[in-house]
Amino acid sequence: MGIQAPGLLSPWPWLLLLVALRGSEATSALNKPTGPPAQQAPGAGLASGPALGERITVFELDYDYVQVPYEVTLWILLASLAKIGFHLHHRLPGLMPESCLLIIVGALVGAIIFGTDHKSPPVMDSNIYFLYLLPPIVLEGGYFMPTRPFLENIGSILWWAGLGALVNALGIGLSLYLICQIKAFGLSDVNLLQNLVFGSLISAVDPVAVLAVFEEARVNEPLYMMIFGEALLNDGISVVLYNILIAFTKMHKFESIEPVDVLAGCARFIIVGVGGVFFGIIFGFVSAFITRFTQNISAIEPLIVFMFSYLSYLSAETLYLSGILAITACAVTMKKYVEENVSQTSYTTIKYFMKMLSSVSETLIFIFMGVSTVGKNHEWNWAFVGFTLAFCLLWRAISVFTLFYVSNRFRTFPFSAKDQCIIFYSGVRGAGSFSLAFLLPLSLFPRKNMFVTATLVVIYFTVFIQGITIGPLVRYLDVKKTNKKESINEELHIRLMDHLKAGIEDVCGQWSHYQVRDKFKKFDHKYLRKILIRENLPRSSIVSLYKKLEMKQALEMAETGALSASAFSRPHQAQPSQGTKRLSPEDVASMRDLLTRNMYQVRQRTPSYNKYNLQPQTTEKQAKEILIRRQNTLRESMRKGHSLPWGTPAGAKNIRYLSFPYSRPRPARGGGAAAALEDADSSDSELSFAMFHEHSPARSLQERQRIQQITTVKSLNRGGKLSSSGYQISPSQEEHVGRSRKALRPKPLFHPVDEERESGEESGEEASPPGAGQWAEHGREPRRPLLRRK
């Protein structure tokens, strides 16, 4: 068999797999004539001599002992290699979603197993799926959910995800039931309940899988949140519905279902959902509370996070509440506080481990799907499969357009038709549907194979066809400008305008529903944070750390030739152009390429999420670079005597403006990195930054201490102010240098802006993480929201 999946470069894993399977087959054939048993006494393998079983064998082969973990590991490894190959190819990730790749790998493994007549290990059954494979996937979705936009759009998200799932499930189920009534299709034995169950499982969508494909189309934030939110809640709701309907199926013959039962079912649905969320929130708070005390043993922090989330899932499941919603709520609640409490390395570990676990789970499920695909237990019924597909699309369209029509009435910024089309088209099914179909109890569903076949067809269709075409569709809908080559002029100006627009958007800030968020934020600051966030001592001096950082950056930049004197300190010596040169078209083209490649990217406002990967850190690097350059520029200009390097006349305004750091310890502008917005914190960090800014090597120790004192001052001016309007303290307080030195927790200087000043929201996802990336010792992630203390 040849290599069918695009992008797979290495044939070695295939050989390895083949050898392993052949070897296992051979072994098992030799050992027992009746297929490979799982429990084989070790040591009874091939013997080098006559197989009397009495000699000590020098060389043995025992495959059955390790069969299950061995094959599972091989599968995972295979999928990983395929992913590597997939990403090595430049254009593929933008063409099709990664689920395509996983499915192909799964089908391949299935084909191999089928071809070699090997009995696949029983990795997936109901218990394993619900207890081990599903929680990591859901946890990862919940943890990476950007909280602020989620809560802003929560009304629309709940309306759409909740009702959408219900409408879809019931709609598809009922329509299929009607189809089954038609005698000609031979489906009369599929009753209403079975159809409803099928409807509920087929309506579990996984739209996040396609997000990566149209990410670069700059999908606007609410749309992004709808897709993400739907993916998050949809699983939970489908599973709840599925379980309730299965319970119905078990309970009665369908004729005897009374309205009471239906009502009880609805009530149960609500209780299960809400109860799950409630459980999750409680566990989230508990785990956040515990991480408050773990500063001395930070190695167990990831453990606590994972164990508590898992515990919330299991506890909810014990009470027949929705574990999925519980673990989601736990992750969302926990994230904010845990992020602030845990050390930097724990934070990174948690993120990566979560990605890894969910990735492994999903890979296994897809492999299983592949194994089921290439198998003998299919039952193909043209009508059922065809109508299922048609109804899936139809009902999704219906639910999207009607539900959004209603919710648009209540939104400040309604979703356009184009947005709705994108949401409709992103209804890609994934691993969830397959698992639920696979786990249908055969006793209750005699035609289970038909259901599985239909599910598989829907999944394949949506993932491949919709997944591959959604990219072009989105780009088409975006009505981008024509692709013709622009002149260098235009490129430059366009980029300038993009930056300008992003900057003005930042000045305008985020607008949302103020009151509710205000109240919640105040409650949060007043009570929750005091309980849940730790207070601790600074681990090292801010100043020395900054120096270290700057030195490292300076070294790096000097090595790459960036800090050469010409780059910064020769503004006035730019020669007037020595006549216009004639440039050939190739020169122009290469110049344009140079420009395109090297211009800074415009800051993305919408959060970007990739299900299979953690974002690369290019935006961080860029931000760091910009900040360092600005600092350097300003330092140069100040050394030259108060004139800005870009040739503005050193007028009165400039001098006064730049002289702040020297005259008094007001929060001076500093190289522009005076980020951080919260009430007193803002003056704190910008002050400290201003201090650092003037911290030339010639600074004396005494001044360094003064700096440190000033930075500690800020910590005192909080507390009671939170209930006030959240405005900054008067400037006079900044000059109280002689206050008692309270232990100050080192903060990163460069925070993402928190646009909601009144409410003090601290989502770290909006702005690109500015330059504090290396401040690992402080254990703060640069993206971290602003830290507060009592």
Place this chain on the structure above:
Amino acid sequence: MGSGGSRAAQVPDADRIRRETGFSQATLLRLYHRFRALDSNKKGYLSRVDLQQIGALAVNPLGDRIIDSFFPDGSLRVEFPDFVRVLAHFRPVDDEDTGTRDPMQPEPLNSRMNKLRFAFQLYDLDRDGKISRHEMLQVLRLMVGVQVTEEQLESITDRTVQEADEDGDGAVSFLEFTKSLEKMNIEQKMSIRILK
């Protein structure tokens, strides 16, 4: 903005501002809240420092210039009407504006010309009405990463000025600037949706 304050706050001089900028009442109110939120010491005006506290501007390559554009003519403070006036340049263009405009009225702030003028002033720091080669080089330097050498930057600048300059004075005037961007959809590029 306390919990009760946001409703009670009245925008001073609202009608005049609305007539001048064309913002809706709701947008104006939001902008006023934002203004007050940025105004860290409740001074009633914004200084440069207040705008610099917006962290995202710090990592914007043009952050300083954008802030400067709020302080024309060397002033040190920005009052609310001036704040709104700058933002009015980014109001999306209504289609009915262009058709039925009274020719006696001054051009609305969010017209294409005014948007271009706003962008032009980001380049032209000495306000002489022309982007000199030097000014273009400065902007380019701001926007490009450190791995581009000075020679490359200079040649790109030369090319940029050369493409746009028609009268051969080695600088790009406002008209030449406008002309070089005539194919671009400025109305869409420089409009912010939420500023309706």
